Amino acid sequence: MKFASQKVAYWFFASAMLLFVLQLVYGFIMGFAHIGMDGLHEWIPFNTARAVHTNLLVFWLLLGFMGAAYFIIPDEADCELFSVKLAYVQLIAFLAVGVTAIVGYHFNIWEGRKFLEIPRPLDYLVVVDVLLFLANIGLTVMRGKRYTTTSIVLYMGLLFAALLYLPGMISFDNQTMDSFYRWWVVHLWVEGVWELIMGGILCYLLIKLTGVDREVVEKWLYIIVGLTFLSGILGTGHHYYYIGTPRYWLIVGGIFSALEPLAFLGMAIYALAMAKKGGRKHPNKIALTWSLGCAIMACVGAGFLGIAHTIPQVNMFTHGTLVTAMHGHLAFWGAYAMIVLAIMAYAMPLLTGRKLWDSPLATWAFWTSNIGMSAMTGAFAVAGITQVNLERRMGLDFLAVQHEIEMHFIGLLLAASLFTVGIGCFIWNFLRHGLPTDEALGADIEAS
Amino acid sequence: MLSKSQAKVFFLGGTGLFSAAFLALTVDTHRKVPAQTRQADITPAVARGKRIWEHNNCMGCHTLFGEGAYYAPELTKAVERRGKPWLRMFLKDPAAMFPNDRKMVNYHFNDGQIDDVIAFLDWCGHVDLNGFPAKPPLAEKMKATSAAPVVTMKPIPPIFDTMACTGCHSIGGKGGAAGVALGAPPLDEVYKRKSKAEIATWISDPQKIKPDTKMPKLPLSPAQVTEIADFLSSLGN
Known part of the structure; x- marks a missing residue:
């Protein structure tokens, strides 16, 4: 690494990994509940x-993005972080808010709107915390006076992610309008500004790992994020088919959702083309593997599995079934979890000075987690399609169908176990790097 | 070939244009939603029901308008599907209604809160959702192949609806939607299998006779037990 202040990124990454493990535990609780093993129902209902x-x-994804920004921005702006102390304060405050919210959920304290469950007072704290983060990053960029496209795109992504959190806080007595603005946050995050963040991080990794000229990589970054917004903004319409909003959203959402895979396909082709073009070989191959894997899995999960059920005629039957879970799992894994793991795979050797990229553990982590997640997607797909046919098309009762598809959840649990082994390998490798140290300063491993 | 500044213009211009289009559609949606959702029917009870819905994170298991989680049934048409008496009894003690099956948390709602939740769901059921949820297209074809239901000629006493028996069991060819999954038999010919006394013992406490049964123990008074048993066994006459 170039600057000592980049070390703060390590603590964001480490916290992210801790929360990731906890996320898997709760995933298993849900998987077991689906096969009737709901022994925790009294304490942790579904x-x-x-x-x-x-x-x-x-x-954990936001922590990963923040860590990525604290690592990338000083490097791109070519100066120390504005305030390391502020970064630590902001990390601890963010963790405190998150943990409070999650503990509260166990005592039936929440706002109860899908994905935006955290209670209102904590919403305000999240906003304050994110503002602190943005100020810290923004002041660093300004101090460095080196405005690269990569850092601007990354910063804009983070800024708009913060702004778009606000519409989710408007409340309505009308469930339809409530849902309408909830998607402004959820959809415009994941199929809009988060892709700026992902694009920014991916662009940085491609510049570093492939050695392709910055101008070329950044030009294509504009095209890709341009395509994302072109399709993604009006693509929000696919959430407005059947919630009580006007019928024209079926057409608008249908057309623009059909374009969404193109943005993801563009992203995948872009990453692969840059990797092929790069003459110089960077020794950290596993970081490049994660970067390319991210672009490809995002294309499959978010792009193609997305369009598989955003066609209005299909969505009429798949809307609100396990088919959504199929798309959701691979999309979040491919587009966002993998980009965070990619930047971690790249940054960890630089932060700690330990070059563990050749470790078989690192390779195992990549393949086992990806095969596990692909198998989970398959299990959700079979369960979801069976549910659609039995419940939505033949009209059988919900619970009867749930009992019919229980065996696919056993498959899901097995696949999830494989996935967990992969994540275990990744975390073990993460821990083997040890703590970040000033001795690693200046030990930048450029593509050679 | 495109230069970097042209690429930037494409990004900024495209984003600006499509954001503007999105905002214009949002304004129009605001204008049309009140009529499409019958906003005038949102009574204080409906609004209170919505808050109960949110404060207990019902979306964490159920879907409404197809949105939420996939652990428990879609509730947009719950009132139409189950009827208010059934929902009222269910919300009093959800696990009791589906013994030995998937559980719902008992929120210990009082009667007023139950009415509010039902009012909210009832309003939801009348919103124009552009055709969602669709009628199951294969259901009609399947029905054509199954036997015609037994039709009881006698008028059915109201207790069968008020105590929600018809939520799970069909009688006289009506009701029974919730019970298909559970194997709840039609009640028209129970008299052939059970005596009046056996019917009375069974409905008083089903699990005492068959611990793994899916039939709930309903809060029936002795007089109601007698009324039901009398009627069912009278169908043989």
């Missing part, structure tokens, strides 16, 4: 497990 599972995902 709605608690579900809120904890999804909120932990958001928390």
Whole structure:
């Protein structure tokens, strides 16, 4: 690493990994409940497990994005972070808010709106915390006076993510309008500004790992994020098909959702083309593997599995079934979890000075987790399609169908175990790097 | 070939244009939603029901308008599907209604809160959702192949609805939607299998006779037990 202040990124990454492990635990609780093993029902009913599972995902991804920004921005701006102390304060405050929210869920304290369950007072604290983060990063960029496209795109992504959190706090007595604005947060995050963040991080990794000229990589970054917004903004319409909003959203959402895979396909082609073009070989191959894997899995999970059920005629039957869980799992894994793991795989050797990229453990982590997640997606797909046919098309009762698809949840649990082994390998490798140290300063490993 | 500044213009211009289009559609949606959702029917009870819905994170298991989690049934048409008496009894003690099956938390709602939740769900059921949820397209074809239901000629006493028997069991060819999954038999010919006394013992406490049964123990008074047993056994006459 170039600057001592980048070390703070380590603590964001480590916290993210801790919350990730906890997220997996709650995932298993839900999986077992689906096969009738709901022994924890009295203490952790399904709605608690579900809120904890999804909120932990958001928390750890945001921690990962913040860590990535604290690592990337000083490097790009070519100066020390504005304030390391502020970064630590902001990390501890963010963790405190997250943990409070999650503990609260176990005592039936929440706002109860899917993905935005955290109670209102904590919402304000999240906003304050994110503002502190943005100030810290923004002042660093300004101090460095080196404005690169990568850092601007990353910063804009983070800024708009903060702004778009606000519409979710408007409340309505009308469930339809409530839902309408809830998607402004959820959809415009994951299929909009988070892709700026992902694109920014991916761009940085490609510049570092492939050695392709910055101008070329950044030009294509504009095109890709341009395509994302072109399709993603009006693509919000696929959430407005059947919630009581006007019928034209079926057409608008249908057309623009069909374009969404193109942005993801563009992203995958972009990453692969840059990797092929790069003449120089960077020794940290596993970081490049995660980066390319991220672009490809995002294309499959978010892009193609997305369009598989955003066609309005299909969505009429798949809306509100396990088919959504199929798409959701691979999309979040591919687009967001993998980009965070990619930047960690790149940054850890630089932060600690330990070059563990050749470790078989690192390779195992990549393949086992990806095969595990693909198998989980398959299990959700079979369960979801069976549910659609039996319940939505033949009209059988909900619970009868749930008992019919229980065996697919056994498959899901097995696949999830494989996935967990992969994540275990990743974390073990993470821990083997040890703590960040000033001795690693200046030991930048450029593509050679 | 595109230069970097042209690429930047494409990004900024495209984003600006499509954001503007999105905002314009949002304004129009605001204008049309009140009529489409019958906003005028949102009574204080409906609004209170919505807050109960949120404060207990019902979406953490159920879907509403197809949104939520996939552990428990879609509730948009719950009032139409189950009827208010059934829902009222269910919300009093959810696990008791589905013994030995998937559990719902008992929130210990009072009668007023139950009415509010039902009012909210009832309002939801009348929102124009552009055709969602669709009628199951294969259900009609399947029905054509199954035997015609037995039709009892006698008028059914109201207790069968008020105590929600018809939520799970069909009688006279009506009701029974909730019981298909549970194997709840039609009640028209129970008299052929059970005596009046046996019926009375069974409905007083089903689990005492068959611990793994899915039939709940309903809060029936002795007089109601007698009324039901009398009627069911009278169908043989």
